[in-house]
Amino acid sequence: MKLPTLRLVLLAWVLPQIFAAPASAAEFRASAVKVDITPDRPQWLLGYQARQSDDVNDRLYRLVVALDMVPARGCLSGLWCK
Numbered sequence: 001m002k003l004p005t006l007r008l009v010l011l012a013w014v015l016p017q018i019f020a021a022p023a024s025a026a027e028f029r030a031s032a033v034k035v036d037i038t039p040d041r042p043q044w045l046l047g048y049q050a051r052q053s054d055d056v057n058d059r060l061y062r063l064v065v066a067l068d069m070v071p072a073r074g075c076l077s078g079l080w081c082k
């Protein structure tokens with residue numbers, strides 16, 4: 001999932017939750033983490049012919065967004081290369 005798509009999904013989930021809850025009862029918490037999960041050693045690649053990787057062309061990242069607003073909770077996760 002690309003980052004602009006993730007933002008749209010996030011907004012589509014958060015905005016109704018904010019406007020549906022009374023202002024006094026809404027406690028909103030959010031957290032986002034982006035971690036580089038690119039292997040640091042050569043890895044075995046499977047496909048047409050088993051072989052080991054030579055080099056890293058694109059870094060791999062995992063993104064996790066956690067949202068908490070009583071009573072609704074949600075978590076989004078994405079993977080992309082850069």
